[in-house]
Each structure stands twice: as structure tokens, then as C-alpha cells.
Amino acid sequence: MAQLIHIEKPIETSKIKNFIRQTQSVCPDCLKILPANVFERDGKVFMSKICPTHGECEELYFGSYEMYKKFSTYWMDGKGTLAPNVPIEKCACPTNCGLCSNHLSHTGLGNMIITNRCDLTCWYCFFYVKKGLEGAYVYEPTMEQMTAMIRTLRAQRPVPGNSMQITGGEPTLRDDLPEIVSMIKREGVSHVQLNTNGINIALRPDLAMTLKKAGVSNLYLSFDGTTAKTNPKNHWEAPHTIEACRKAHLGVVLVPTCIKSINDHELGDILRFAQTNIDTVRAISYQPVSLTGRMSKKEREKYRITIPDCIERVEEQTNGEVTKDDWFPIPSCSPVTHFVEAFTKKPQYELSIHFACGAGTYVFFDPETKKLIPITKFVDIKGMLEFLEEKTEELESGANRYLIAAKFLSKINSFVNKEKQPKGLSLAKLLTAALLKHDYSSVGQFHLNSMFLGMMHFQDKYNQDEERLQRCDIHYVTPDLRIIPFCSFNVIPEWYRDRIQQKYGIPIEEWEKKTGEKLEQRLYRGTMRRNIQKHEMNQMACATQAAHIEPITGT
Amino acid sequence: MERKFEPLKGLEKLYIRGISLTPSSPSVRFDETLDLTVRFSLAGGARDAFNQETWHKAYENWDKLYRMTYNVGIKKGGVISKTLVTQKFVRKASFYWTRNPDLNPDYSKKIWVMIILEGREPTIPKDEGNSRTMLFDVEKTFRVLGSDLGKGKHTLKAYAKASWGRHIFGEKGSTKKISVPITVTCK
Numbered sequence A: 001m002a003q004l005i006h007i008e009k010p011i012e013t014s015k016i017k018n019f020i021r022q023t024q025s026v027c028p029d030c031l032k033i034l035p036a037n038v039f040e041r042d043g044k045v046f047m048s049k050i051c052p053t054h055g056e057c058e059e060l061y062f063g064s065y066e067m068y069k070k071f072s073t074y075w076m077d078g079k080g081t082l083a084p085n086v087p088i089e090k091c092a093c094p095t096n097c098g099l100c101s102n103h104l105s106h107t108g109l110g111n112m113i114i115t116n117r118c119d120l121t122c123w124y125c126f127f128y129v130k131k132g133l134e135g136a137y138v139y140e141p142t143m144e145q146m147t148a149m150i151r152t153l154r155a156q157r158p159v160p161g162n163s164m165q166i167t168g169g170e171p172t173l174r175d176d177l178p179e180i181v182s183m184i185k186r187e188g189v190s191h192v193q194l195n196t197n198g199i200n201i202a203l204r205p206d207l208a209m210t211l212k213k214a215g216v217s218n219l220y221l222s223f224d225g226t227t228a229k230t231n232p233k234n235h236w237e238a239p240h241t242i243e244a245c246r247k248a249h250l251g252v253v254l255v256p257t258c259i260k261s262i263n264d265h266e267l268g269d270i271l272r273f274a275q276t277n278i279d280t281v282r283a284i285s286y287q288p289v290s291l292t293g294r295m296s297k298k299e300r301e302k303y304r305i306t307i308p309d310c311i312e313r314v315e316e317q318t319n320g321e322v323t324k325d326d327w328f329p330i331p332s333c334s335p336v337t338h339f340v341e342a343f344t345k346k347p348q349y350e351l352s353i354h355f356a357c358g359a360g361t362y363v364f365f366d367p368e369t370k371k372l373i374p375i376t377k378f379v380d381i382k383g384m385l386e387f388l389e390e391k392t393e394e395l396e397s398g399a400n401r402y403l404i405a406a407k408f409l410s411k412i413n414s415f416v417n418k419e420k421q422p423k424g425l426s427l428a429k430l431l432t433a434a435l436l437k438h439d440y441s442s443v444g445q446f447h448l449n450s451m452f453l454g455m456m457h458f459q460d461k462y463n464q465d466e467e468r469l470q471r472c473d474i475h476y477v478t479p480d481l482r483i484i485p486f487c488s489f490n491v492i493p494e495w496y497r498d499r500i501q502q503k504y505g506i507p508i509e510e511w512e513k514k515t516g517e518k519l520e521q522r523l524y525r526g527t528m529r530r531n532i533q534k535h536e537m538n539q540m541a542c543a544t545q546a547a548h549i550e551p552i553t554g555t
Numbered sequence B: 001m002e003r004k005f006e007p008l009k010g011l012e013k014l015y016i017r018g019i020s021l022t023p024s025s026p027s028v029r030f031d032e033t034l035d036l037t038v039r040f041s042l043a044g045g046a047r048d049a050f051n052q053e054t055w056h057k058a059y060e061n062w063d064k065l066y067r068m069t070y071n072v073g074i075k076k077g078g079v080i081s082k083t084l085v086t087q088k089f090v091r092k093a094s095f096y097w098t099r100n101p102d103l104n105p106d107y108s109k110k111i112w113v114m115i116i117l118e119g120r121e122p123t124i125p126k127d128e129g130n131s132r133t134m135l136f137d138v139e140k141t142f143r144v145l146g147s148d149l150g151k152g153k154h155t156l157k158a159y160a161k162a163s164w165g166r167h168i169f170g171e172k173g174s175t176k177k178i179s180v181p182i183t184v185t186c187k
Ligand code: SF4
Pocket: A091, A092, A093, A094, A095, A096, A097, A098, A099, A100, A101, A102, A103, A104, A469, A470, A471, A485, A488
């Protein structure tokens, strides 16, 4: 999409105290593209930019400079896309997303919105379609459109998109959801994740099995806290959703949106809740909030939380069971990918996002001590990554692959402390099978009693960094057959999300006529909450501590 | 983009220049410490070609990480010498697309470098010269006890080895050198 772009002159960096790097961002008011400085102050990292019309905007970028430094050592640009949908010479992010030729990560996770209808009406949500708004439309792509979108994703080179998230609105409102899932699988996508508030599955537990049979790999379940106050969305329903998934052998990823002063005191409790459901909950994906809409600096300071802040909260709230040293930035996977690439001589799926976008770790549950054991407690991750980097270079310099395989086998055990390794797990064997033989059959063993903990910080207009955006690997597929990075699509909805959906959506009245349904018909009326007796609440609520349970608020 | 390239032709091989060993004092007491500083530089074609133009070529060919492995140490004794201290470390240069308007005023594909020194401290150098200093100039100080040396007069020499893989900057290879011996007395 051609846009008239204004790029301001950079500020002299020598005048900035504790300057780290310069990048580009947008003015939160007028979207003018501005140079932005990233700098350190009081052990934290900030971003500042000056719009000639709207003045300076300073924002917390990363809550710990120490962690910023550790994470930045893993900065590694990816392969990008060799089949861009928007061929363009000069880079002018974020104005030409599609992906354009300059994007530096292929799709790690593709998102497809299948409806903008929702069964909830959360006050803070700008997304779902509601009556009474001028020009409101229902966006629900047809099966043909969706098939074409998936084919666009699969046409990516050198690595075809292989992981999809179906999202909304609330995707379970579409009755043809199982057919959509089957279509995605038929088109060759191996991993299909369903982003949901889980309410429909709680109401109709058989849906979990239907979705599993259709090919859903796991739910991506919104879960903002362990109390009704912090999680008004699905506090009472989520345990039923998880139970339905348990019966269907369908994995669940809990997705808390973390907001300072609202639910940041419950990050540890969320982990404990997940731990009690470790047979079904495979992961937690903490998402520090991205602040949408106009907000004053004071308000932003009240709610803003970043990845290091969340990591620190997890450490405090788990009494040090999961510490800040246990986390690695997502691109730290690169040495593993590059080793396999050098070994197989084939381009591999890689997670080459910016180091400030995401972090992760694995934790194992020890049934004897009832404690969590982060992977770093028994694996020398840093040492292993260094070793893989060295062996990759040797392979790329012409070393014999059998010789490297032998070196790998003789060394891999030294990175694993067998005494501290959880019982039933042989990580060295598993890595050997996966990295040398590409046999992932034993990976299931890894998931046994383990959970992936992830952090993913989506950007907003205040902290937006084009260097991050250019490396984003969470993308949207759209009916105009483009692939748009998440943080363009949602951060500048007026250029992307709203424009595209309006173009491909239909007015509410037309949709109602076409389907014979009323838009409000599928709204969740809180039926599961009404019938709950006080004593049942105590049994079923997600809270791990009874003291946390709040009375039900109006539904 | 594909990782298929021929290293730059006609570049002189990297070699170690000016290796020296400097003690903090010519003598040390048996129960005291002595600082011994090893300094050297890598010189040659890859160092000269370590500039934005070549970083760009490397980047275009998926050759985005350049590693230098160093083995540095001090030996004690004359003809038959014994290793007193030694350290192996890696310095890395990671090439990335910068959007810093100072380095890339027109936001075209401009590749810059981040140097990761041993201990994993990342630094974005101000200019090309700065990046060469960070990657190819080494200064290491080892602290030893007089008792590590033993009483008497000692001949000490520094040694250094650098090795690298096949990259745009040249074929894989290594180089090593020993410093002029110095004498240190332990009382
Ligand atoms: S974010 Fe990516 S796709 Fe969008 S304009 Fe920038 S490089 Fe191109």
C-alpha cells in the first residue's frame, strides 16, 4: 500500500545520555515516521521520539537494561521471505506490508481472522462488531477466500508457512469451524491453534473432541488471572474448558494479557494453576499489554509492563522457582536451527524475531518435591548454544558431517546434568534424535510433565520500533492475499486491519438477513455462572488460594 | 538469498602482529600477585576488508555471523616450557540491517555490525575502525601469584592463536605467534 511518508531528521545521538541505539517509530498522534532513540536510565530501557507537531513521546521500552544486554547478544537476522507479495526496493516500514521484500522473518505463526463477532462484550475491546456504530460490518471470509489465504501462506519461500492460528472475534461462533480446520490441514499446515475465550467449549464440551478430530493442535485460551476480578472474561468457565480438552486430549496454552496494577500480582498464581493442570496445559504465553487508544503518559505508566517486569514478577511470585536467569530471548533458538540447516543443507523453519519481542523457558514439574524445575537447572543452555554455533561453522567450512555428528554425540551429554534432570527424561538422547536424525517421535517425552513459558510483547503506537517490526514473525493472512506482520496489522489498524476487514465485510443488517440470525443472539449470558452455588464456586474456581476468590460480578 | 559464496579473492591471510607481554612489575613476592598483560592484533586481508561493503556481501549470502576463536596464554620456561595460564574465548560479529538514520540515512538495505565480546557483552561500534579494534585487537590481563611461578628468575612468554571458519572474509584458517620472552623474578 503506497503511503506518503515523512521521515524526520535524526536527533544527534551524542547528546543523549546512555544512548543504546537509534531506530524508527511512529508518532502516536499523526503516525508520522520518526527517528527514535533507545537509551538507558536507572537500569531500564526507554524509547523517545519527537514529532514536530505533537512533541516528544517517551515510553518504557524494556524494564531491565541487564536483561536487554543479555537478550541482545542473540540478535540474528533471519532468512526473510524469498517470495514477497509486495516487491519493493526501498524499505519504508510500516507502509508496505504484504510481506514486502524487506521483511526479515518468514511466518512463524500465521493468523487468520474468521469472524469479528464475539460472544463477549469486554469493555476494553475495540475489535468485536457491535450494533449502533456507524458503518459497523461483519467480517467473515468465505471458504474460498480462506483457502486462498492459506495457499498464500504455504507459497512462502524458502520455508512455507506451517503453523496457523485461527482467531477472531470468537472463532467458535462460526458453525463451519471444523470444516475450516480440516481445510487448513488439507492444505498442508501441520500446526493449527485455536484462539478462543473457551466459553463455547465449556458450554458444549463435545466441541473439544470435534475440533481435535478436525485437526486442532491446541487451544490458545485467554486466561487473565486466577480470580473473577482479574479474569472477568472466563474465570468460571475456563476450568470447564480445560476439562473438556483433557477428555479430548487437546492441549491448552493459557494466554494472560498482563497489565500493571491490574493482574501483574497474579502471574505466579497463573503458573500454579497451570501446574495443577499440567497434563493438559502445555504452555503459558504471557502477553504484556499493548496500549491501544489515546492514553496520557500517567495512564500509560500505570498500566505499562514489559517482558523483564513480567519475568521479575514470575520470579517473586514463585519464590524463586523460576528465576530471571531461566529465560532466553526467542531468537536464541537460531544456533539450533542453523546447526540443523548446516547439517541437512536445507533451509529450516526459524524463529528470527527481534530479541525484544519475546522470551521463553521450559519448566518441568517434579512430583516428589512438587516444585518446578526450569530447564536451565539441568542443562547448560549457553554452553550448548555456543557449541552448536561452533559446529555449524565447522560444517559450513567443509567439515565432514559424520565427524561433526560424532563430535556432537561425544559432547552433548556434558551439557546435561543427569542427576538434576527430571526422572523419565533423557534430554541428550532426545536432542540427538531430533537434531541429527530429525526424528521427533520422542519429543512427546519432553512435554511430559513440562510446560513452555513464553512472553510475547506486541507493540503499540507508543513503543513501536520498526527494527522489531521488520523482524516480526507473527503474521496475518488477509483476503487480498497479503501477509501482514501482527504489529502493523493491529498497531496501525487504520492502514491495515480496519481497512481490509471493512472492504471484505458486510453491513450487520445484511449479515442478519443472510443468516436469519440476530447479532446479539449468540452473546454469552453467563448461564454457567448463574447456576453456580457458593460452595461449588470454591471447588471450581481457578484460584489456587481461597482467599483470592471474589464474588461474582454482574454478567 | 542462499548461503552459497566464494570468499573474497586475493586477500592476504590474517596474521598476528605485535604480540607482547608486559608485567605489572619486574619482580613479585612469593605471596603477592602479579599482573601479566598480553597484547596483540590480527592484521591482514580480512581485517582490512572488515567494512560495511563486505558486511553487506556477507549478509546477502546468509553469512551473518563471523566468529574469531582465540587461545591466549603465558608459558613459563625456556626451551621446555610449561603453560602458566591460558584462556580460550570467542568474539563474534553479527551482521544486521540497521535503521539507525546516522548509519543509514536513506533507510535502504544498510548492514551494520554488532560485536559480541567474550562474556557476551554486545556493542554496536560507532564506525568501521571501532569494529575492527573490537574484533581483532586483544588485550588480556592474567593475574598470577608469586607462588605460581616459584622462587627465582623466570622466563615468560605470551602465546596467541586465532582461528576462524570459512566466510566471505576468507577461507578457514588459523595463525599463531609467541612473544619475545621477558624475565620476572619471584622473591
Ligand atoms: S514491516 Fe515488514 S512487510 Fe511491513 S513494510 Fe516493513 S519490512 Fe515490509
